Every structure is written in C-alpha cells, then in structure tokens.
Amino acid sequence: MYICICNAIRETDLRKAALTCEGDAEATYACLGKRPNCGQCLDEAQEIIDAERAAVRCDKFAVEHA
Secondary structure, three states, rough: OOOOOOOEHHHHHHHHHHHHOOOOOOHHHHHOOOOOOOOHHHHHHHHHHHHHHHHHHHHHHHOOOO
C-alpha cells in the first residue's frame, strides 16, 4: 500500500527506513531521498514509523528477558 502518493513511498519501504533512520516522518522521508509535498501522509507515516520502532523494542526486550 502506498503511504505517500506524491513520492510513491510504500508502507514496506517506510517500515524498513524506520529501522535505519532516526527522527520523525520528515527525517525518515529524507533518508529515502524524498521530502513531503502536500503533507497529508505525515500523520499516518509517523504512526507507522512509531509502530515499527516499538515492535523492534518489544522484540529486543523479549529476547533479553527470555
């Protein structure tokens, strides 16, 4: 699914970038070589980025406490 139509950023690409880039949605877009155009996607993009990073933290916590 496309998250950002203006830049053709797919959810899978955004999730991968969330794990290698720091910062908010705009910073993550920059890691992908993009920048927001209309900005309508930024809230949803940020939710996806936060969820992806939280999932990784949970996985690390589970491994450390297993």
